[in-house]
Amino acid sequence: MPDDEGSDQKPPRRGGPKRYFQSPVAEEDVKPIKLKSASQQNFSGEIIKVEQDKQVPFRKAFHRKGTAHKQNKISSSDVNKKHKIPKDTLKKYHKGPKVRTKGVKTKFFKEKQERKEVYLEYATEQAARTEILLTERQGFIEPDEEELTAQYRQEEIAQNVDILSASKHFKLNLDFGPYSMRYTKNGRHLLLGGRRGHVAAFDWVTKKLLCEMNVMEEVVDVSWLHVHTMFACAQKDWVYIYDSQGTELHCVKRLYRVNCMEFLPYHFLLATGNKDGYASWLDVSIGELISNFNTKLGDIRIMHQNPGNGVLCIGGGKGVVSMWSPKVREPLAKMLCHSTPISALTVDPKGKYMVTAGQDRKVKVWDIRALKGPMVSYQLRLPANQVVVSQRGSLAYSQGTYCEIQSNLLIGKEARTPYLRQTCDSFVHGLRFCPYEDILGIATAKGFQSMLVPGSGEPNYDALEDNPYQTKTQRREHEVHALLEKIPPELITLDPNEISAVDVPTLQEKVDAKGALFHLKPPKIDFKSRHKMKGRGGSAKASRNKQIVKDLKRKEFIEDVKKSKRTVFNQHTKNSNDFIPLETSEPSVLDRFKSKAAKKK
Amino acid sequence: MKVKMISRNPDHYVRETKLQNHRMPRNFDPELHPMETAREYVRALNATKLERVFAKPFVGNLSGHRDGVACFGKHPKYLSTLATGAYDGEIRIWDLANRISVRNFVAHDGFVRGIVYSSNGDRFFTVGDDKTIKVWNNAVPDLGEEEEPVNTILSRTILTDISHHRNEQIYATCGEVCAIWDENRNDPLKTLKWGVDTLHSVAFNQVETSLLSCCASDRSIILYDQREAQPLRKIVLTMKSNKLAWNPMEAFNFTVANEDCNLYTFDTRQLRNPLKIHFDHVSAVTDVDYSPTGKEFVTGSYDKTIRIYNVHQSHSREIYHTKRMQHVVCIAWSLDNRYIFSGSDEMNIRMWKANASEKLGVIKPRERVAFNYQEKLKEKFAAHPQIKRIARHRQVPKHVLNAQRKMRAIKNKEKVKEANVRKHSKPGKVPFVSEKKKPVLREDV
Structure with missing residues (x-):
């Protein structure tokens, strides 16, 4: 072959870099490079480099050459010796099990897949490492000796916190109740809708009013749309959309006699359930009704979205929770949760657990991803008529005028002494935890009150996802980005990662x-x-x-x-x-x- | 009692003055980012659509030649210099950054057949139909001085192409014979000959630098070693090969542009069957040039289109065409891997982007990060039917489309015929021959 003959006869080259095939090492001596796992591999990511630069003091290195050199060595090795990440933190950022390379046909693709896994492991580790950068801590109450958190009243808690937090505890006496309420996704604005026509939208932190009006018609439910400049009102006959000034933007006559509304922010869908049992999804970005069909469940009164995958959970009179996607006319799944009619239903913000309450005075927690359960079941003295779960897993439920909060929804089988309790002056019609705040909003027949629940909210927000301190330009930019990334309604499935899975034929x-x-x-x-x-x-x-x-x-x-x-x-x-x-x-x-x-x- | 509540100090979250950047605290907790996969899929879909929207590969046109463009010479050191020769013997040196021709002179009687720069870029060599090799200075002559070659060598045989050694002062020409020349001498160092036919393309290997190969008009490809007295080996294909290009990164691979609309990538160690057959052209392929990374190559064809292929793939990833571009005669991939030059029959030289949707000009770091992210997403979701369809779709000129249909019909017809023959003859008499084995007729050593 020409290649083999050429290599030893060739005259020596005049300088220039040697080519890879000219290396003097015989082919047998070259060891194949083995891939190591991420922990063994020495990645020099950007973060580490920055630290290295910081740790070498320039002056010392300049003056005392001998010692500085030593110091330099130590510091760099310190940096390379990464401190260990706790296992549960790593698990939180874990992206699932590795792809097994056993079935991969060629060596090339096998190695490619293995290399990819190493990168993924490294990415997980890096993401887990960023946790030390989080600035805020979760809230808590530490009771004095021989005291319980449940016996503290709101006034006492408010006296013991800083002024800013104390100002978040307030009560509004309103006359047009009973009220329904919603917080925006970033937890900054509050929307109240009174059954007798009163609608108010305001920044509840600064108490600045956006608009207040009486629509002179029954208001059944209210919901914010993707930004705080628009909200939807389900009124006596139709659904109306208003802007933050209170100007009527649209009257959606296709949505008739709606009972409850849910807004899916990543799909830009306003999901509604009406008195005749019709579930409808309205795409608010193009103003089109994506889907509208009869669920054959009768009057839909209890409805909640699963924030983890966008599926609509509808609680029925027979104790069955059915899950609906706009593009499938049958329920994706049905769960028999109670032997009596369901009185309340919610899904936790992470999309992991569903909490149902029935007339049998039970509150049950279900694993909604595996459609299994109940994981926990509480027996109460009265049936709960509202349940909600906060971002950090606090569970709140109301029984008539009385509210109770458990610090963790998976805490135990018995409904023990609650974390906090509160008695309101009238019947509770709406409960919502405020995102990114330690606040529980309670809408009653006679108004609204904001309750302090330390430890319920997520302390560290991601500014690219929801930003409570958003400026006007940031809000606009976020709106554009969100619109560009609008998920098509076809992708609403029980498993949110189905789109990236391998298409394996089903048994059918x-x-x-x-x-x-x-x-x-x-x-x-x-x-x-x-x-x-x-x-x-x-x-x-x-x-x-x-x-x-x-x-x-x-x-x-x-x-x-x-x-x-x-x-x-x-x-x-x-x-x-x-x-x-x-x-x-x-x-x-x-x-x-x-x-x-x-x-x- | 001790109570702690989330209480954010706005000073830590809101910028103080307008001169500062907004504070953007991040939290990468996967639970705060629901429906991650679906959102990524939508992003990938958008990125793929945007790629097609921004796919505007045509950069510019270099006009000035008064006859069809015949050959290109890439300067080894200056990215902005390109030498081109035309059918009327004129040579032009272009300043690509300003898209102007800085020098032009008539070098030969008849066609200019080949231009190459010396390895240090000081001089360039041209061959033409007048059987001469002319050596020119790269520097522009002083004002008032006429363009004159540094040296003119009269060859005994016709000359059709020229190629320069990677680092030594040696070049090779081909015609009736393949001749190796020293830059400082007027006679060839040696001549290599195998058979009687004319050779029309010669190329030095840029890695295994003593190796060179020629395409002959008897449909053969011949490999030579510059140090040996005899040619090394020869393969004969079913049709004539027009041009040959060595892979600049993998020393043992080369690609030939064939008259039968296909390109063949060969491994020098295994010449009997090609590594890959590259389809898609509908007429004779006239020229081929590798990208400096060795991962892709570009081809020009008589069907008035340019195609870009991945070395390991049979079908092209890109097709470039314009209404006015006629038969493409010569093609070159710039040494910074970003541009492609094509010379065609209708006297124009066209400049294309190698990556059709690439953004030209300064790219800021954040933009770069966004592009990288988009690239990765496209790669991740490339197999999804909708994304695949959008990424693959190309508008093709009507004549190409018709020709493709015709070729498909012909291929089907042949298949059916072969199947019928097999059906009606003794079992085993009509063997199954793989497509790869068909183009190479024989190999001579």
């Missing part, structure tokens, strides 16, 4: 494919005989030829089908891993329902 599809093998139709044969000169052809001859060809083809087809059937039967043994019983020969309990003819077979 496999059965259908196998079944289709046995019910093939013979292909249509479109045979056109060649045009022949006069005297050679004739229509009789042509038709005979056509028949011959048709017969031949049919014969071939039948043979093919037979062959494929034989291979299927040969492969289709019980021991094969994809065994699907097409027809079972073993006796079954269900055989009694078979017809006589089928039994004989």
Whole structure:
């Protein structure tokens, strides 16, 4: 070969870098590079570099050369010796199990996948490391000796906190109740809607009013849209959309006699349930009704979105919670949660747990990702008529005028002494935790009150997701970005990561494919005989030829089908891993329902 | 009792003056970022759409030649210099940054067949139909002085192409024979010959620098070693190869542009069947040039289009065409891996971006980060049907589309015919031959 001969005969090169194939090391001596795991590998990420620069004091290095050199060495090794990350922190940022490379066909792709896993591990570690940069801490109450947190009243808590926090405890006496309420996604603004037409939107932290009006009609439910400049009101007949000045922007007559509304911020969908049992999804960015169908559940009164995947959970009168996606007309899943009608329903902001309350005076916590449960069940003295879960997992429920808060929704089976309790002056109609604040908003028949619940909110917000200190330009920019990243409604599924999963055929599809093998139709044969000169052809001859060809083809087809059937039967043994019983020969309990003819077979 | 509540001091979250940047505290907790995958998918879809929206590959046009452009010479050191030769013997040196021609002179009678720069870039060599090799200074002559070659060598045979050694003062020409020349001498160091036919393309390997190869008009490709007296080996293809380009990173691979609309990438160690056949052109491929990274190459064709291929893929990733561009005669990939030059029959030289949707000009760090993120997303979701469809779709001229249909029909016809022949002959008499084995007729050593 030319390559081999060239390498030793060549005259020495005049300078310049050596090429890779000219290395003096023999090929056998070169060790293959093995991939190490991220912990063994020495990544020099940017963060580490910055630290290195900081740790080498320039002056010292300049003056005392000998010692400085030593110091330098120590400091760099200190930096390289990364401090360990707690396992549960790592687990929080973990992206799931590794892809097994066993089934990968070629070495190239196997190594590629392994390298990718190393990078992923490194990324997880880096993300976990950023946790030390978080500035705020979660709130708490530390009771004095022989005291319980439950016995502290709101006034006492308010006296013991700073002025800013104390100002967040307030009460509004309003006359147009009962009220429904919503906080914005960043927790800055509050929207109140009184049954007798009173609608008010305000910045509840500074108590600055955006608008207040009476729509002179019944207000059933209210909801913010994606920004605090627009909100929707479900009124007596239709849903209206107002801006923050109180100007009516739209009247959506397609949404008729709506009971409850939920806004899905990442899909820009306003989901509603109405008195006739219709669930509707309105795309507020284009003003189109994406989907509208009858759930056949009757009057929808209890409805909540799952913030983890955008699925709508509707609680029915039979104790069943059904989950709905706009593009599927049947429920994605149904869960029998209570033996009595459901009185309240909520999903925690992380999308992990669902909490239901029934007329049987129970509150149950379900694992909504695995559709399993109940994980915890509390027995109360009265049925709960509202339940909510905060960002940090505090559970609040109301029974008539009385509210109780558990510090953690998974704390135990018995409804022990609550974390905090509160008695309101009238019936509680709405409960909501304020995002990114330690506040529980309670809307009652006679107004609204804001309750301090230390430790309920997420202390550190992500400014690119929700920013309570958003400026006007930031809000506008965020709106544009959010619109660009609007998730299409087709992607609302039970598993939010389904789009990145491998498309494996379901059992039903496999059965259908196998079944289709046995019910093939013979292909249509479109045979056109060649045009022949006069005297050679004739229509009789042509038709005979056509028949011959048709017969031949049919014969071939039948043979093919037979062959494929034989291979299927040969492969289709019980021991094969994809065994699907097409027809079972073993006796079954269900055989009694078979017809006589089928039994004989 | 001790109570702590979330109480944010606005001073830590709001900027003090307008001169500061906004404070953006981050929290990477996955639970604060729900529906991450679906959002990433939408971002990837948007990025793919934007890529197609911004795909404006045509950078500019260099006009000045008075006849079709025949060949290019890339300067090894200056990115902004390009030498071009035309059918009328004129040579132009271009300043690519300003898109003007800085020098022009008539070098040969008849076609200019090849231009190469010396390895240090001081001089360049041209060959033409008048059987001469002319050596020119790279420096522009003083004002009032005429353009004159430094040296003119009269060859005994016709000359069709020229190629320069990577680092030594040696160059090779081809014609009736392949001749190796020293820069300082007027006679060839040696001539290499195999068979009687003319050679029309020669190329030095840029890594394994003594190796060179020629395309001959008897449909063969011949490999030579510059140090040896005899040629090394030869393969004969079914059709004539027009041009040959060595992979600049992988010393043993080269690609030939063939008359049968395909390109073939060969491994010198295994010449019997090509590593890859590159389809998609609908007419003879006239020229091919590798990117300096060795991962892609660009081709020009008689079907008036330019295509870019990944070395490891059979189908092109990109097609460039304009209404006015005629048969592409020569093509070059700039040494900074960013531009492509094409010379065509209708006297124009066109400048294209190698990556059609790349943003030209200064890119700020945040922009760079955003582009990198988009790239990664596109890669991650590339297999999704909708994204794949958008990324792959190209508008193709009508004549190309029609020709593609025709070629497909022909291919199908041949397949059917072969199947029929097989059906009606003795089993095993008509063997199955792989497509890869078909183009190489024989290999001679």
